[in-house]
Amino acid sequence: MSYIIFFIAALGTLAGAIGVITLKDPFYSVLALVAHLISLAVLFMLLQAEFVAAAQVVVYAGAVMVLYVFVVSYVGGQNLPSGQGPGRGGMLGAFACGGALVIELFIAVLGSGLKAIGTDGAHVVAGFGNPERIGTLFLTKFLAPFEIASYLLLLAAVGAVTLARRRGGLDDGEEDWPTISAIDFLRPRPYYTGTMAEGFGHADELSAAHAAERQERPT
C-alpha cells in the first residue's frame, strides 16, 4: 500500500515541479507549486514527519502561496515577459546543467556507501514526528535556533514592509511623514480612519460625503 501512495505522491511532486517551470502564466505556476507542496506533504507523512507535513500544508501551501497569488494578481500579466526562455542555446545549457546536477546528486547521495540508505530507515517508536516531540526538541535542544528564527521572521516582516511601502523604501524619501502624538489617540477620529480609503488619500472626501448624507437624512 505504501508503495502505491509513494509512487502517486512522487509523480505528483515531479509533475508539479515540472509544471512550475514550464507553464507560461505565473498564476498557473503558483497553482502547480501548490500541487507540488501537497504531494510533498504526503511524502513527509510516509516518512513519519507528521508535524512537518501539517506545517507544510498550512504554512506553505496555505499562507505563503496566498501571498504569491496576491502579488501575481497585483503585478499583473501585462508587463511580464512572455516566459520564453533565453533562446535555444540557453535552454540547452540550462537542461545540460540540470541533467549534470541530477547525475552528480545521484552519485553523491546514492553512491555514498551509506548502508542504511537501502533500508526503510531505523525502526522508530510510535509518535516519532508528532508535535510533542518536535516541540520538546525546539524548547530544549534547539532553543537558540528557534529564537533566532523568530528574530529572522521579525526582520523579514520589517524589511518587506519597508520595501513595499507606498512611497519611500526604494525612493529617496523626500517627504514629510505625518507625526503622531499621544493626544491624537484621544481625539475623535474622522470617518474612514484606518481603512484602505485613507491609505489612498480619499478619506477626506468620503467622510465629507458621509457627513453631508447624514445631514440630508431626516432624523
Added chain:
Amino acid sequence: MTIAWYLAVSALVFAIGAAGVLIRRNPLVVLLCLELMLNAANLALIGFSKMWGNNDGQIFALIVMVVAACEVTVGLGVIVAMHRRRLPIDVDAMRELQG
C-alpha cells in the same frame, strides 16, 4: 519504500528547480523555483531523519521552512517595489539593485 527512493525524488526536484532558475525570466517564477530547491532539500533532510531514527532532521527542515518564508516576503517586497517604480519585471533587464 527505501530511503534511496526519497533521495532520488529529492535530487530530481532540486535539478528541476535549478533548471527553472536558469530558463525563466520572470522573477516571480524564479522565486518559485527557489522554493522548489528548498523543498527538495527538506525532503532529503526528512529522509535522513527517518534513516537515523532521529528527529533533528525534522527540526532542520522546519528551520529551512522559516528561512524560505523570509526569503519569499523580502523577494516579493522587492518585486512589488519594482512594479511601483514601473521597472520591467524581467530578470534580464535587472542590472542593478541600487534603488
